[in-house]
Amino acid sequence: YGLSSEHPAPRFFRDCTEPKKSYDAVIIGGGGHGLAAAYYLAKDYGITNVAVLEKGYIGGGNTGRNTTIVRSNYLTPEGVNFYDASVKLYEDLSEELDLNLFYSTRGHFTLAHTESAMRTMRWRAEVNKHVGVESYVVGPEEISKACPQLDISCSGQAPILGALYHAPGSVARHDAVAWGYAKEADRMGVEIFQMTEVTGIDTKGGKVVGVNTSKGYISTNRVLSAVAGFTPRITEMVDLQTPIVIHPLQACVSEPMKPWLDTILVSGSLHVYVSQSSRGELVMGSSLDPYEFHSTRSSLDFVEGLTTHITDMFPFLSNVKVVRQWAGMADITPDFAPIMGKTPLEGFYLDAGWGTWGFKATPISGKTMAETIAKDMAPDLIKSFRLSRFEDYELTGEKGAASVGH
């Protein structure tokens, strides 16, 4: 592995260009999820003859477009347990991947402006406490203490009645997560191919036998699709139906400022979430765009609506500039929970339905999908996310905990 003077060890990962004829497993998608699955396949199961195929550059999908909020204050016990396992992996991940992920625990407030929102906060707090996750309801005084700059009346538009406070709420450096997993997976022998698109999936007798790619045919009997907003294009290749629809989710950042916002704030009613990044920018987003659209175009409408509400909360920001805006393609499910595990096609595994909530799940989804592929059986932690739940009408309703308005 690149230790001669002619081929020194790469700083991050090798520049793989020509795939081999065959691999033990092929992962479609070099986002955080695909790369994490490759890493845990190698680390936990010694399966290293693996190719990760990425049609663009690693982390260039939703992994590099998200607002990096990590939390486990969900609504269902299944969701809370799953995301809590991810938070625990994140806490040691910089050390494990030997890369500074700028993982920063800030505390997360979900603001409630109505009595019905307060009811949902109490409900989530009770489920969280029951599972052992630190979340509780606080009043306006505690919110003001944590964030004195916030106008509790929101310029008189929507006075804040209280919030769900979640102590482990964190932010991290998103592309570092992808690069860290890539670096360590590569070190163990996984091959990562950028600018390599999967164009078809070859099956025989109800089993996967290979993939067609822009760099030729690769035979394999295990394929993981981890392509977020591109999921319908991959599932079409194998005639698999899912209830996923694609909606754009937009975000933006302000010019950098000295640190002043210590916490992460979310307001469902004002359709705003905001935190301050390690380089001083306010990282902000709002609701999903209300139409299905397979595009990463961002709009003036978004930034106007968002900044109106941000200045309701923080009138002093009215002269601060927005310097960048963008969109990602969110793969939304009817119950706002992911779709993970085996599928009716033998050897075809799905890691999808990550919508607006999947960055926080990157470590645990990688770990549990690696286990699913290695053992051809999904672990208990992800059983409630199985695709067949939609046929059985056993949904895992997380809409009330999704953070982003819908």
Ligand code: FAD
């Ligand atoms: P991606 O990072 O999208 O990776 C999939 C990759 O597959 C892409 O790089 C793509 O190029 C590649 N691909 C697609 N088709 C093919 C093909 N045919 N062949 C080869 N490669 C292919 N989640 C949170 O938890 N917290 C947040 O604060 C948060 N904020 C968000 C804000 C925005 C604006 C957006 C858009 C999303 C947000 N999310 C958030 C959701 C989160 O970003 C995603 O759920 C998560 O990043 C999905 O990761 P992934 O690795 O599955 O997908």
Ligand code: PYC
């Ligand atoms: O899941 O916490 C979240 C989130 C915030 C913004 C987008 N998703």
